[in-house]
Amino acid sequence: MFDRFLSECEGILEPILKGLGIEEPPSLEEPPGEFGDAAFPAFPLARVLKKAPQEIAREVAGKIAVPEDSLIEKVEAAGGYVNFHLDYGRMAPILLKEIVNKRDAFGSGGMEGSFTLEHTSANPDGPLHIGHGRNAIIGDSLARILRFAGCKVETQYYLNDMGKQLAVVVWLEHLELDREVKEDEAIGALYVEANRRMEESEEVRDEISQLMQAYEKGDEGVVERFKEAAEYCLRGQKETLERLGIRHDSITWESRFVRDGSVERTVERLKRTPCARTDDVLYLDLSEFGIEKELILQRSDGTYLYATRDIAHHIWRAKKGGIINVWGSDHKLLARQLSAVLRLLGEEVPEFVIYEFINLPEGSMSTRRGEFVSLDELVCETVERAYAEVDKRRPDEPEEFKREVAEKIGTAAVRYSIVRVSPDKAMTFRWEEALDFERQGSPFIQYAYARACRILEKEGAPGEFSVPELTREERELLKALSRFPVAVRDAARARKPAVVAHYCLELATAFHRFYMFQPVLKSREKDFRLNLVEATKLVLGTALGLLGVEALERM
C-alpha cells in the first residue's frame, strides 16, 4: 500500500518534470519529522534549470493537481523539496480490509524465479557451533523470505564427505563412539582425539590419506564406513537445527559428483579452456578474471580437490535454476574463483551471501581443537534464561506453560539476535551479551503480538467500521503496516533477511505506542481500533514467520 502511494507520487511528478525538460524518472526519499511521507528534492534540477531549488520546488508543487481517488492528501513545497503527505484516512479502510482478507498472504508475491539455496553445510566432524548457526539462520530466513515473495526455493545441505575431516573421524571410529552422548558430540570427540594423534604421527597421517584414496576409488567397505559416520554426525546436527525450526529440503553428498563421473567430465571441459595449464599439476590461470591465485584442479596423485568437485556440483545445481550460496567469509576467494570458472564455461554464475565470522573473545573457534561454543549450548542457555524470566513474571502459570513459552522465546532470541545484524559485520561472542534480552529484541516483538492477541480474545471478530479522526499513534501504526510489502520486497531482492528483522521492530514499536496511548475495548472507536489490532497481529505473525520465529498468543 505504501508502494502504491510512492508510485502515485512518481506518476504525478513525471509529466511535470517532462514539461520542464527533465527526462529522468523522479527519485523520492523519506523525509524526516513532520515533512510528510515522501519527498522530492529539487536540488539536482537547479543547475539544469538555472533556478534556485526553492523556486523549482514551489513551481513543481504549484503544478500538481492531486487526483480525487489518490492516497496523497496534500503536497507542499518546503526548502528545496516537494513534500507529499499520505492520506491516512483514505488509506486506512483499504489497507485494513486488504490485510484482514489476505491474512498471511498479505505482502506476498511479486517475484518469480527458481533457486537452490545452499546453507549450513558444515563438515560432518562434530557439533554445529555458533558460526554455523549464523549461516543456518541467515540461510533459512532468506529461503522463507524468497518463498513468501513468490520464488520457488529448494534448500540444500552440501555434505562434504570427501574431505580429510570425515576421513579422520572414520580412522578413529574403531575406538567406539560414545553412544551416551548426542551423535554429533560423539563424532566431535573422536575428531579432536584423532587430530591430536595425527599431529604426533606420520604413520597416522599416511593411514588417513590411504583411507581418503580408498574412498575416492569407491572401495565398498570404506564407502560404507564413511556413509555411516557422516550420517551419524548429521543426525545430531539436524536435531540442533530442528529445534530452531530449520530443515533442509535435500542433502547433496559431495561424493556423488565423483561417482557419477561429472567431476571427470568437468575437468575435461576445463582442460580445453584457454585458462588451463599443466606444469606439475593441472590448474587454471584465472588472471584474466582479476584473480592472481591459480586454481589447482588435480593433485599430482591424480585425485581431485574440493574446488574441482564444487564446480561439477554447481553445474548440476544450475539445472534447477538460480544458485544462492550462504558461505562464510573464509570462502570469499573460492567464491570468486568458482564464479570465474563457471563464467568461463558459460554456466550459471552463482550468487553468494557472505557472512563474517563469529569469534570468541580469546580468538577464532576451532572444531579441530574442540574450541568453540556449540549452537546447542547457546540455545540451551538462552532457553534457560528465558525460563527464569517467565518464571519471574508469571509465577502463577503452570509449569507446562512456562516451559513452552521459554522454549519459544529462547529459540526466537537466538535466531533474532543473529539475523538482525548485517552479515558483513564480524561478531565477538560474549555470553553476557548473548543472554541479555535487550529491549530491541525478539521478546519485544513477541510481546506486541501477545498484547494484540489478548485484546482480540476478549472480543469477537471486529465489526464494520468507519474511520475516525486519526491520532498520531494510529497513523504511525498504519504506516508501518502499509510498509510490510515494501520491506519484504527489499529483503528478498537484496537477499537481506535483516531488513525483515528491522521491520518487525518498527511495527512492534508502533504497536506498543498505540497500545499505550489508545484504549481499544473501552473506546468509542472500538471497531476501527479492533481492526487495526487484528491487522497488526496478522502482519506481525507473518513477519516473524519469515524469520522462523514463532509468535506467542500469551507470554
Added chain:
RNA sequence: GGGCUCGUAGCCUAGCCAGGAUAAGGCGGCAGCCUCCUAAGCUGUAGAUCGGGGGUUCAAAUCCCCCCGGGCCCGCCA
C-alpha cells in the same frame, strides 16, 4: 607483505549499494508513568569531531584516494 571487508555516543546496532532537510534505535545513566486491554511496555533527559586526513559535489556517514585499527583470505585443506 598483498587482496577483500568492517570501523556510527561508554557498549550493541540501523542508515552507506542508487549522496540531500535536525545522523535513527536499543543497552547502560538520570527523571517519570500500572484504580485502565499482561510494565517483557511507555514518556522525557543527558550522551556522536559518523576511525583520521585529503578530494569530488550546490550538498558526503553515504562516492574516490591515502593513513590508522579489527576481521577474513593468500594450502596439491575443506
